[in-house]
Amino acid sequence: MNIVVCLxxxxxxxxxxxxxxxxxxxxxxxxxxxxxxxxxxxxxxxKLKEKFGGEVTIVSxxxxxxxxxxxxxxxxxxxxxxxxxxxxxxxxxxxxxxxxLAKAVATIPYDIILTGRMAVDDGSxxxxxxxxxxxxxxxxSSILKLxxxxxxxxxxxxxxxxxxxxxxxxxxxxxxxxxLNEPRYPSMMGIMKAKKKEIKVLTLADLGTSxxxxxxxxxxxxFSLPSARKAGIKIAGEEAADKAKELARLLREEAxxx
Amino acid sequence: MNFDYSDxxxxxxxxxxxxxxxxxxxxxxxxxxxxxxxxxxWKKCGELGLAGITFPEEYGxxxxxxxxxxxxxEELSKVDASVGVTISAHSSLCANPIYMFxxxxxxxxxxxxxxxxxxxxxxxxxxxxxGSDASGTRTTAVRDGDEYVINGTKCFITNGYYGDIxxxxxxxxxxxxxxxxAAFILEKGTPGFTFGKKEKKMGIRSSATYELAFExxxxxxxxxxxxxxxxxxxxxxxxDYGRIGIASQALGIAQGAYEAALKYxxxxxxxxxxxxxxxxxxxxxxxxxxxxxxxxxxxYQACDLATQHKPVSKHAAMxxxxxxxxxxxxxxxxxxxxGGYGYTRDYPVERMMRDAKITEIYEGxxxxxxxxxxxxxxxx
Amino acid sequence: xxxxxxxxxxxNKAEIRKVSLEILSQARTIADKTGDPLVAxxxxxxxxxxxxxxxxxxxxxxxxxxxxxxxxxxTGAYTSVLNKLIRKDEPQAVLxxxxxxxxxxxxxxxxxxxVGMASDCTGMEYDEANFxxxxxxxxxxxxxxxVSSNTRPVVATIRPNTFALGQQDAAKQAxxxxxxxxxxxxxxxxxxxxxxxxASERPELIEANIIISGGRGMxxxxxxxxxxxxxxxxxxxxxxxxxxxxxxxxxxxxxVGQTGKTVSPTLYIACGISGAIQHLAGMSSSKVIVAINKDxxxxxxxxxxxxxxxxxxxxxxxLTEEFKKLK
Numbered sequence: 001m002n003i004v005v006c007l008x009x010x011x012x013x014x015x016x017x018x019x020x021x022x023x024x025x026x027x028x029x030x031x032x033x034x035x036x037x038x039x040x041x042x043x044x045x046x047k048l049k050e051k052f053g054g055e056v057t058i059v060s061x062x063x064x065x066x067x068x069x070x071x072x073x074x075x076x077x078x079x080x081x082x083x084x085x086x087x088x089x090x091x092x093x094x095x096x097x098x099x100x101l102a103k104a105v106a107t108i109p110y111d112i113i114l115t116g117r118m119a120v121d122d123g124s125x126x127x128x129x130x131x132x133x134x135x136x137x138x139x140x141s142s143i144l145k146l147x148x149x150x151x152x153x154x155x156x157x158x159x160x161x162x163x164x165x166x167x168x169x170x171x172x173x174x175x176x177x178x179x180l181n182e183p184r185y186p187s188m189m190g191i192m193k194a195k196k197k198e199i200k201v202l203t204l205a206d207l208g209t210s211x212x213x214x215x216x217x218x219x220x221x222x223f224s225l226p227s228a229r230k231a232g233i234k235i236a237g238e239e240a241a242d243k244a245k246e247l248a249r250l251l252r253e254e255a256x257x258x
Numbered sequence: 259m260n261f262d263y264s265d266x267x268x269x270x271x272x273x274x275x276x277x278x279x280x281x282x283x284x285x286x287x288x289x290x291x292x293x294x295x296x297x298x299x300w301k302k303c304g305e306l307g308l309a310g311i312t313f314p315e316e317y318g319x320x321x322x323x324x325x326x327x328x329x330x331x332e333e334l335s336k337v338d339a340s341v342g343v344t345i346s347a348h349s350s351l352c353a354n355p356i357y358m359f360x361x362x363x364x365x366x367x368x369x370x371x372x373x374x375x376x377x378x379x380x381x382x383x384x385x386x387x388x389g390s391d392a393s394g395t396r397t398t399a400v401r402d403g404d405e406y407v408i409n410g411t412k413c414f415i416t417n418g419y420y421g422d423i424x425x426x427x428x429x430x431x432x433x434x435x436x437x438x439x440a441a442f443i444l445e446k447g448t449p450g451f452t453f454g455k456k457e458k459k460m461g462i463r464s465s466a467t468y469e470l471a472f473e474x475x476x477x478x479x480x481x482x483x484x485x486x487x488x489x490x491x492x493x494x495x496x497x498d499y500g501r502i503g504i505a506s507q508a509l510g511i512a513q514g515a516y517e518a519a520l521k522y523x524x525x526x527x528x529x530x531x532x533x534x535x536x537x538x539x540x541x542x543x544x545x546x547x548x549x550x551x552x553x554x555x556x557x558y559q560a561c562d563l564a565t566q567h568k569p570v571s572k573h574a575a576m577x578x579x580x581x582x583x584x585x586x587x588x589x590x591x592x593x594x595x596x597g598g599y600g601y602t603r604d605y606p607v608e609r610m611m612r613d614a615k616i617t618e619i620y621e622g623x624x625x626x627x628x629x630x631x632x633x634x635x636x637x638x
Numbered sequence: 639x640x641x642x643x644x645x646x647x648x649x650n651k652a653e654i655r656k657v658s659l660e661i662l663s664q665a666r667t668i669a670d671k672t673g674d675p676l677v678a679x680x681x682x683x684x685x686x687x688x689x690x691x692x693x694x695x696x697x698x699x700x701x702x703x704x705x706x707x708x709x710x711x712x713t714g715a716y717t718s719v720l721n722k723l724i725r726k727d728e729p730q731a732v733l734x735x736x737x738x739x740x741x742x743x744x745x746x747x748x749x750x751x752x753v754g755m756a757s758d759c760t761g762m763e764y765d766e767a768n769f770x771x772x773x774x775x776x777x778x779x780x781x782x783x784x785v786s787s788n789t790r791p792v793v794a795t796i797r798p799n800t801f802a803l804g805q806q807d808a809a810k811q812a813x814x815x816x817x818x819x820x821x822x823x824x825x826x827x828x829x830x831x832x833x834x835x836x837a838s839e840r841p842e843l844i845e846a847n848i849i850i851s852g853g854r855g856m857x858x859x860x861x862x863x864x865x866x867x868x869x870x871x872x873x874x875x876x877x878x879x880x881x882x883x884x885x886x887x888x889x890x891x892x893x894v895g896q897t898g899k900t901v902s903p904t905l906y907i908a909c910g911i912s913g914a915i916q917h918l919a920g921m922s923s924s925k926v927i928v929a930i931n932k933d934x935x936x937x938x939x940x941x942x943x944x945x946x947x948x949x950x951x952x953x954x955x956x957l958t959e960e961f962k963k964l965k
Contacts, residue, residue: 072272094757095749095752095755098749123900124758126757130748134749161842162836165832166831167829169828178897186273187305188273188307188322218788221784223776223783225780226779232945244957244960250944257848
């Protein structure tokens, strides 16, 4: 079985966010990791490979540092990777990223494509589903469980207030939700073997396209930081009963939320 | 001299750090309180390949360098020093002497399951009368046909009771002193081999520390490790490499305590400012940082020598004594920075301070390390 | 040259989701400025009566698409229908709620239309140059991005509880248009076999106006009863921090935070929650935050509007009694 995992390298969720002098998000000194939700996708891909045999290919986009994230996925057990690294890309929105990934994915045989449901940095939740549309294959987003049988798959999808069971033909894109699995730690052996696995680095020209063709459809964003939420008051009182009474009163009369 | 970490080293550190924080961290305090050994964590370490880091792949190991080993022990010990020493004692004190001195048959039979983590190893050298002075060894081994018969007791044995394979020393000819000692490979379950007292300790309380008792234990002659009379040399060579493991454990303890103090000092506000804004505290943190850095470099130098199979005795001793003393200083200071809270079990620094003490004692006391260093520097 | 602002109205078993009406209300104020017709689009089965409700909230026109295949939401069918309708009428903007449906439908639709999309927006304003600009949280709410599209229609999903419901006017009329569902076979490759809704009387976390959450301080699964009793008095949803979920005390679907749900209630009561940055990412846009924690140094007190230093097992039951008295 040929499994493709689209992975994004993001800031660690612990990172403090500051703006640099040009108003962009400053990445200096920030710890970069595999996007949390993409870890579930890598793990699911490895489980499918263990069950059905085949290969897991990581596909990603970005600069040289993305190789660290890719190597970690290779250390977990993925077989090879494709990285689209093209400095001529000025700003790629979700549409451009999906279009570029689609071009990269189209160079590899695939039965199943897995990716995280959302990137923890942009929080957009678009790329996985867009990718499926670009490849003209079905998508099932936010999956909690995946069962594959020949050329069809059954997925449990998380919806508001519950779950639904979706059956789909393959190939298809599945976006992973937390709870799908427990990602494995890369083993020591996996880490040692990772450096021997191939990461093919491609430019847009290698994919038969250009930055102009893969232009973003959103204007480049303007960033701002939230105004610091100030600490309020600690409710004074002798006993818990007094504090509870005062809180209820404040919530009703002052904040007007009850 | 390259001071960069390789990509592998970075990935190893990240992996072990995550594993330590997520798997070893949550129950560390409770295990310390209850003196409970975490056998399941040992198994998981084995599955991740942490039981045979420096051994060649042909023997079930990972074939990585000593720095990788040090990084792994450090990251484990940062969160739970008991887990760190479990791996260190297993790898350096049991698997390694078999790797260095074993026959091909012994390596296949014992090294492979140790390196894969299928079996746990321990080292039985210390006795009531043989601490720093190994010539006090009273455990005896007598050749009888195609067997050896072992009698005696060992104490303070890390990984005792849970360990499957033991490398032990026994005296075969008292008249020869140290040169009468031989080393043997012994399996748990051998008739006459039992476990005695479980030690109640100040620190590393969830590391298994047991007495071993041998009553007419018969082992096949093939279980002699190296030559008769070579036992003391084997023990000393074993300890040389083992010191890198303990130095790394001490480094991890120090690093963990330092990070806890650093974080706390930024959050704790007294006299209208955070502790980290007070020069008194800043200097404490600066001293911690610089001593840890120095310990780290000494350890990595010893690792470099060990990986290249160059003589490592002096540098391993230097690394161990220095790192152990740094760990004790830093943890004590960390408790001080955390003040009253640092003295309670709500924060991990009191445990780290208790854990640090043993690093100045086992695998050669700090005094013995200085004996080793002096011997090395005076021999030329 | 007004062309239309479309709001895709999400409905479930002929009940309209509140977020759709919130968006409609806000879009009404924008349509009043731009002169665009405000169009509510409803897909489903048995939805004819819903036209009245959306008209009352200000829709000028209601497009109804009734079909068996649209009874329950499915990616392919809904994308197919909306794509064709949008290409026919060419509205300036298409807005949806950032719900499970919205997160799935909007990007697929945007890609098929060949346009950009702004997700999970917490602000939307009319802008002469770009028609609409949006404010949206990024990095778990640690920063914001102001975005706009250089393609049409502008597509965006809006976070629930961002906009207030406008005034309902039952007298308002809207033009109702019935369209037939055009669904390509290719859009039926993935089908819904079964829907399992967890029986719960409590509001859905991402839409709840009031949430009471428990963290590490809960100390066990059975203790959530204390929060549930309070929740039921004030009509709140129950949430949890990652620590409680990882400890196995409560299911993952209740987790609020960076790797859980993002909520923006009017009132968020955090019990036994320290205020780790990843938890804040999920609830920092709450209007009012209350913290109840034994530890006076807990970080959450730095961002809470009201705090009580105390044992939640003492305080919460007392609070429940006080809330009962206020009813």
